Amino acid sequence: MSHGVKKRIRAPGDWGRPALLAALLIALVPTGAYGNQASAGVLLRQARYAIAEGRTADAVAKLREARAKEPRTRRGLEAALMLADLELSRGNGATADEVLAAAERDFAAGEASAQVLLARGWLALARGDGGNAARHFGLIASRTNERFVNELGVLGLAWSRLIAQGDATEVPTELRALVTRGSEPMLRVAAGLTLARAHAARGEHKQELRWLRALRRLVRGSTFGDDVELAIGLAQIDAGAPIAARKTLERLAQKTPSTSAVDGASTVRLIDLRLPPQEFVARLARLYAGRTDKTTGVLAFLVRALDRPAAADAQTALGMANAAIAARKGA
Secondary structure, three states, X not given: OOOOOOOOOOOHHHHOOOOOOOOOOOOOOOOOOOOOHHHHHHHHHHHHHHXXXXXXXXXXXXXXXXXXHOOOOHHHHHHHHHHHHHHHHOOOHHHHHHHHHHHHHHOOOHHHHHHHHHHHHHHHHHOOOHHHHHHHHHXXXXXXXXXXXXXXHHHHHHHHHHHHHOOXXXXXXXXXXXXXXXXOHHHHHHHHHHHHHHHHHOOOHHHHHHHHHHHHHHHOOOOOHHHHHHHXXXXXXXXXXXXXXXXXXXXXXXXXXXXXXXXXOOOOOOHHHHOOHHHHHHHHHHHHHOOOOOOOOHHHHHHHHHOOOHHHHHHHHHHHHHHHHHHHHHX
């Protein structure tokens, strides 16, 4: 991360809940119209303790019990989201989708329905099912007016299309507005990096650099600044401008010196930043499904994965630029 004064980025804790989209979404289902609330609340607390202690089977049992007691309340929805996340993390993708399909039937409309659709869309992405992911994300706008939730749906829909396309990459134009007007820095960065990679996959390096430079202006002063600067340097190498890349990467190395290594088990790696867009998205989904910290929700995960210590890779990327310059001189 860059040093100095930072713009405030919404902390993961602001979203509250420690599982799949429970940390991402705001449950708005009324809580006062149903009885026996305390019992379900106790079960949820017990499940959280079990997750923190690594007792996944116990957590699953508590969440299933809480879900059965209050299937149509805020707590029941929270239990369903947490349960689906745990099942996904255990490799039970089909079971996770069954849990969310049942929750979708319980919450057929409104804000809660949008939350379940987001969860089902993300689950489908994690399983590499772009078609079903697109179907779920595509319904969100009809269920809620909440801006942030709709923006997540737009991002998810674009990612779904990239997964479904395979090598026949098309530029997801719906990401353009998200890059420039997204309500969260993380959304702008995720959309901008994806849009840039889509152009790069088509050999459109001028467009790739144009979007990355626009993104740099939009996140200047935030902790994402070094990440975008690194992406620009790599794009300049790919565009056949290694001298410009060297200047960019030298500036990055000088501004944000770092001796720490990037944790490739939980963050996007240097090599990932050069992947075709559909592989980049698949990499993010696999990182989430395989994360060891089960209390990390999607928003917190994406912030951690994309807001990486990019300066740790500056010297490696600089070596790539120097090698490209040397090859050009020897040609």
